[in-house]
Amino acid sequence: MTRREKKQPNPPGQCIFCGKRGKRSGEHVFPEWFSKIVPRTEERHHSIRANVVDHTVSPDIAFIRREGDIASRKLKAPCKECNQGWMSQIETASIPILTPMILGQPITLTAEVQQIIATWTTLKTLVIETDDPKSAAMRPQAAKQFYSDRKPFNDWKIWIGQYTGTTWSQGKRMIHNGAFLGPSQMASVKNFGQCERRNIQTTTICGGQLYIHVFSTTVPNTFYGFKGRLGDVLSLVHPYGGDISWPPKVSMTDGDAGQIALSLAAVVPTRGTAA
Numbered sequence: 688m689t690r691r692e693k694k695q696p697n698p699p700g701q702c703i704f705c706g707k708r709g710k711r712s713g714e715h716v717f718p719e720w721f722s723k724i725v726p727r728t729e730e731r732h733h734s735i736r737a738n739v740v741d742h743t744v745s746p747d748i749a750f751i752r753r754e755g756d757i758a759s760r761k762l763k764a765p766c767k768e769c770n771q772g773w774m775s776q777i778e779t780a781s782i783p784i785l786t787p788m789i790l791g792q793p794i795t796l797t798a799e800v801q802q803i804i805a806t807w808t809t810l811k812t813l814v815i816e817t818d819d820p821k822s823a824a825m826r827p828q829a830a831k832q833f834y835s836d837r838k839p840f841n842d843w844k845i846w847i848g849q850y851t852g853t854t855w856s857q858g859k860r861m862i863h864n865g866a867f868l869g870p871s872q873m874a875s876v877k878n879f880g881q882c883e884r885r886n887i888q889t890t891t892i893c894g895g896q897l898y899i900h901v902f903s904t905t906v907p908n909t910f911y912g913f914k915g916r917l918g919d920v921l922s923l924v925h926p927y928g929g930d931i932s933w934p935p936k937v938s939m940t941d942g943d944a945g946q947i948a949l950s951l952a953a954v955v956p957t958r959g960t961a962a
């Protein structure tokens with residue numbers, strides 16, 4: 688189903704990080720340096736939002752068509768000061784690490800390097816979530832906490848994989864899924880839109896050969912992970928579980944990429960219902 692949704696950004700003119708009111712500046716999800724490696728060639732792109740109800744991707748999948756390359760998009764979440772200050776420092780620190788990963792060139796990902804990847808990813812995920820307030824599922828204070836700590840959150844999980852498929856041929860994608868995890872009697876498509884706030888989300892960012900998948904939830908004791916083939920093509924960079932050689936031994940197909948991006952449908956609460 689294609690439909691347009693009213694945009695309801697954060698309080699008008701307020702920076703999601705420092706909270707300062709005033710003019711906000713656009714943050715590229717795919718920054719300028721990225722476009723030097725993977726050129727902007729798309730004439731149009733689609734943002735995809737999939738709702739997940741009762742472990743099933745509901746028919747309420749929204750495709751929002753936008754003109755131009757996805758890398759040209761800017762999200763007006765931060766103020767100019769944040770964007771050109773500490774955010775720019777995070778961007779600069781990540782360039783020498785993300786560049787070889789995007790190109791599939793060898794690099795050893797130590798604990799320190801994985802921390803840089805996870806910090807960059809957390810920043811982008813916080814910004815991406817503002818693009819669709821309806822499916823926002825993080826703690827409302829998450830951006831403010833990141834602003835003061837500048838560290839990935841302890842309760843998030845971030846995986847990487849090497850994408851070598853052909854369907855996502857323009858070399859970049861971003862997919863955000865927000866879901867409501869709760870007692871099954873509440874999880875009907877009819878009631879779904881009335882839930883106050885999503886409480887679980889995944890965000891997938893793919894640039895060149897680098898595929899990043901992020902998970903967070905505000906529901907305690909929720910298990911989310913990958914086994915078998917999907918476990919083989921992904922490596923956890925946050926929390927740190929050991930050094931990683933890049934590129935990995937097993938790369939991802941288009942099937943893997945799509946399945947992981949929509950895998951929120953298979954999330955399992957460890958204790959019955961997770962109300």
Ligand SMILES: [Zn+2]
Pocket residue numbers: 702703704705706707765766767768769770
């Ligand atoms: Zn700010």
